[in-house]
Amino acid sequence: MNADQWLHAFAAELHHDRVAPEDIRHVVAEAATHLRDGGGDPWTVFGPPDRYAAVIAESVGTRPAPRPGPVLLHAEGITKRYGRRTVLRDAGLTVRAGQIAAVIGANGCGKSTFLRICAGLASPDRGQVTLAGRLAYCPQQGGTADFLLPDEHFVLVGAGRGMTRSTARRAGRATARQLGWESADPVPARQLSGGTRQKLNLTLSTLNEPDILLLDEPYQGFDRGSYVNFWDQLLRLRDAGRAIVVVTHLLNQLDRVDLVLDLTPAVPGGRPCTG
Amino acid sequence: MTERRGQWLRGVLDLCVLGLLRDHESYGYQLAQSLDAAGIGPIQGGTLYPVLLRLERSGLITARWREGTGGPARKYYRITESGQAALGRGGPDWQAFATSVTAIVTGGVDG
Amino acid sequence: MHRLSTVAEMTLRELVRRRGVLLLLLLMPLAFYLIRRDAYIGQSVRALLLGIAWAVSTAALFTTGAARDLEPRLRLAGYRPHHLYLGRMLGLWVIGLVIAVPFFGLVAVDSDGLRYGGVAAAMLCAVAVAAPFGMLIGAVLPRELEGTLLLLTVVTVQMLLDPAEAGARLTPFWSCREIATWAVDHTDDSYLTRGVLHAVAVTALLVLAVAGAVSARLRRRRHVRQLPVT
Incomplete structure (x- = not known):
């Protein structure tokens, strides 16, 4: 992990610890100048990012966790069969504004199907989904047009809500930058690396400022720095009051989320992870 | 640094910082x-x-970002009046404490 | 209107960026035209029209396939189904015209004594029908290989079928042949009239079918209840 990656991880941890954004900017900038002045391995100078972030959080104080807002997504009794195989049985999930829910489970247990049903892109055999707010969906792959440039994607998606070209381009580039990607280069989507295309995919889903964000394993092909940026972004969106559902197979990320829905067949329905 | 020095330092690092910031x-x-x-x-x-x-949070020092000479912007710390006061109290305290410890560990005290 | 024109624009941009595809789209009608050129001009004009029809419907088929994964996202981003299919169709019609214009010039230079208004009308019909035709195949047959094979079959049948046969009227590009006959062989005006009528009817029918297929795929599902945002 080089200094930049350490700083990214550190910033993400501070976000996670709910340190005020203003303080985060200062503390991270100060640590960066210190590393630049003194050289040195951040792991020796400051220690592991999570531990140092915890110490800083204790020193500067943290914001109280915002009380989760109103329910934005409520799915109940979702049952889906493909032929004689039941992939989802009575699955349910309730996500409030300001919460991140993780959908986990073995391969083929219906994670993507559940998400598509929540997005209204597929029909369940039984069950209901109630949405209070605008929804965006980031598919696992294929949510982009091979021969369009990133800017053209922004314009196309932005126009859906009446954004002008320049507004859409600006918003897209700003979001991309938060994911550590400078998207202004005129490169068609097909020539982007897998990870960068996923960043495009992700940028498109947040472009219209949705209230509810559904993400289907959105970080495939991300390197470590991008991955940290991704969670950083997700926590920012959560703190801005979005309801986020993310399909994941990376269980070590579960401590960052507020709810877990395990779709492994042995566990019917959902179980809340924390209060 | 030995572990012991680390422990000592933990108790007086704030005083040391205040001391260094006393004049500039x-x-x-x-x-x-x-x-x-x-x-x-x-x-x-x-x-x-x-x-x-x-220290900043308890108002003993203040900080502001400014460009150094030819360098990047840095966060400069400056002691406040209550910082001066804290140093004025803490300095003699430490001195008294250190003198006692020195006396004990060098065997200069009877009984 | 903004949404419609944006989809049309992006369809155009996508196609124009694929230089190779564009070149092949021009090559196909040209080859059709040249292969019959040494014989009778009427044959080459008819072949040319089929070439244009085929080129445009293939382009329509593939853009529809390529947009398949993108459209649900656009739907969620605020587009209605008709923005998506009409916008795409508009873009394809423009591309079709761009392809047709140089060929009209070619025919005008390369022949004499034709009813050139008729040649232009036949080209317009070919383009008008081809875009929704390709899109419909793309919407109904999601895999491109199947779609391409079906397209190949239809165009070959069209080419080999005697236009006088009753069944010929059921083929999508029958109108082009009728109008071309009027233009080249100076037949009576009934050829033109029924050709144009056929083209209008087929285009309308195909647009409706595309609308049905796309709207069904992108419909609001019944299990989703959208509460008013407070």
Whole structure:
């Protein structure tokens, strides 16, 4: 992990610890100048990012966790069969504004199907989904047009809500930058690396400022720095009051989320992870 | 740095920082170097900055970002009046404490 | 209107960026035209029209396939189904015209004594029908290989079928042949009239079918209840 990656991880941890954004900017900038002045391995100078972030959080104080807002997504009794195989049985999930829910489970247990049903892109055999707010969906792959440039994607998606070209381009580039990607280069989507295309995919889903964000394993092909940026972004969106559902197979990320829905067949329905 | 020195330092690092800031403002890296030069030993950023943040939060020092001479913007710390007062109380306290400890460990006290 | 024109624009941009595809789209009608050129001009004009029809419907088929994964996202981003299919169709019609214009010039230079208004009308019909035709195949057959094979079959049948046969009227590009006959062989005006009528009817029918297929795929599902945002 080089200094930049350490700083990214550190910033993400501070976000996670709910340190005020203003303080985060200062503390991270100060640590960066210190590393630049003194050289040195951040792991020796400051220690592991999570531990140092915890110490800083204790020193500067943290914001109280915002009380989760109103329910934005409520799915109940979702049952889906493909032929004689039941992939989802009575699955349910309730996500409030300001919460991140993780959908986990073995391969083929219906994670993507559940998400598509929540997005209204597929029909369940039984069950209901109630949405209070605008929804965006980031598919696992294929949510982009091979021969369009990133800017053209922004314009196309932005126009859906009446954004002008320049507004859409600006918003897209700003979001991309938060994911550590400078998207202004005129490169068609097909020539982007897998990870960068996923960043495009992700940028498109947040472009219209949705209230509810559904993400289907959105970080495939991300390197470590991008991955940290991704969670950083997700926590920012959560703190801005979005309801986020993310399909994941990376269980070590579960401590960052507020709810877990395990779709492994042995566990019917959902179980809340924390209060 | 030995573990013991680390423990001692934990108790007096804030006083040392206040002492260094008594006459002129300074920034984190420079403070660390001054502490090292004064013989206290290398202080890592991970130890120093939380102390600075706590001092800032309790109003004993203030901080502002400004461009250094030819360098990038840095966060400069400056002692406040209540910081001066705290140093004025804490300095003699430490002195008295250190004198007692010295006396004991060098066997200069009877009985 | 903004949404419609944006989809049309992006369809155009996508196609124009694929230089190779564009070149092949021009090559196909040209080859059709040249292969019959040494014989009778009427044959080459008819072949040319089929070439244009085929080129445009293939382009329509593939853009529809390529947009398949993107459209649900656009739907969620605020587009209605008709923005998506009409916008795409508009873009394809423009591309079709761009392809047709140089060929009209070619025919005008390369022949004499034709009813050139008729040649232009036949080209317009070919383009008008081809875009929704390709899109419909793309919408109904999601895999491109199947779609391409079906397209190949239809165009070959069209080419080999005697236009006088009753069944010929059921083929999508019958109108082009009728109008071309009027233009080249100076037949009576009934050829033109029924050709144009056929083209209008087929285009309308195909647009409706595309609308049905796309709207069904992108419909609001019944299990989703959208509460008013407070």
